[in-house]
Amino acid sequence: MASEITYAEVKFRNESPAPVVKVPPETKKPEHHPQKYPLWLPWLISLLLFLVCIALVVILFGGNDDNSSFLLFPLFSVALLDGSYGQYKTLLQNSTEWYCVASSSADKMEGWMCCPKGWRRFQRSCYFLSTDKMSWAESEQNCTGMGSQLVVINSKAEQDFLFNLAKETVTNVYETKYYIGLSAHKNGQWQWVDQTPYEKTATFWKPGEPNLLFAEKCAAIHVKGNMDPNTFSNWNNVLCFTNCYRICERAVELL
Template identity: 55%
Template sequence: MNRQGSVSPGTAAPAEERSCSWMKPWLFLVSALAIKTALVTVYLVAPFSRKGDQPTALQQAFTEWRCISAEPQGKERGWMCCPKGWKRFQQSCYYISDDKMSWAESVQNCTGMGSHLVVINSKAEQVFLSKELQASSRGPNFYIGLRAEKVGEWHWVDQTPFNVSAAFWRKGEPTKIDAEKCVVIHSPEAPPNNWNDIRCDHHHRVCEAAAVTV
């Protein structure tokens, strides 16, 4: 006769013991997923282009990157990266300048970093940028990539068609004054409606580039 609690060869283990053995692989997987979830942000110091890839102008301009884990969805690449110090929103990276430049200098500066003056495509993007600019305390006015060659004829720097229904002018703006052909986000104004047309003098700027996936 077997002692109480022991199991003779060929006899099934008690239900409690079978349950614990079955749970061990699942406990391991849950633990692994928890660790992976915790490591969603990494810093890279490399252009990280793969063999055969042509690095973008943005990748060539920067060596330090902040990467966020993205949903792979069956894709080979699962990290979304922006240059260190840039802000990320959805699929884009944004640079908020500390210094001031004219409109033409701002365009050149953004281009030199592999980006362009920001092109705002949605209310969500507009609200995100407005809050970031308010928090920056750098100044009241930040160039965006919108300019008029002629009064009232607005054009984005990347040739995106100007959509009147997706414009975020302050009340009373644009003024349609011939000398005021450049557009800024006026950060003290509550979002979303805080665009001003303004003289193309020296102001801060926001540059935008597509996030790099690796």
């Protein structure tokens, strides 16, 4: 009889379990991304450098006097130069093109002074001489509609500038009148449209003017083609419903 073979499962109690190795959790390193710049930034920098070069040319060769030439900038250039979209919108409301001239002191550039196309600059004001005629009240309303006012003349230098500017438009010997912002509607007392005090010593009336004040209560610059170029006292009072040209004034835009 064949002997039976018995298998037995033997367990050793003193067997040590496999050691468990604890691996510290992997520390996640922060990701570093390269700095990204807008694609248009190099173009903007190039444009600004170009405008600075133009400014240097103006300062070196254009001079800083009030009769120096204007530079014509598209509105988007003015907006980039200023860095303010708000001022860009302000310029856009009244004109599509502006003439700008560098404003600088003896040692540095301070910015730009801008006037709408078709206006002329003197010091820190822009002036518009109309090519059509209206009454004084209509002239005042028209200037207001353009964001300006009938001109207020504060100095002899301004009077001289306007006289010469008006003379440029006169091509014949006939008289030409341009309304200014001075009237005597209230009790026959002269008053500027912006409430600037009326100083008789700082006026430029023609000899014998103003006269007939009971009827002629609006002031105008009176120019003739054959007038003595040295005659700067040329204000005349006229009937306010007379159709005359007009001079509008507004402050320059500073950028």
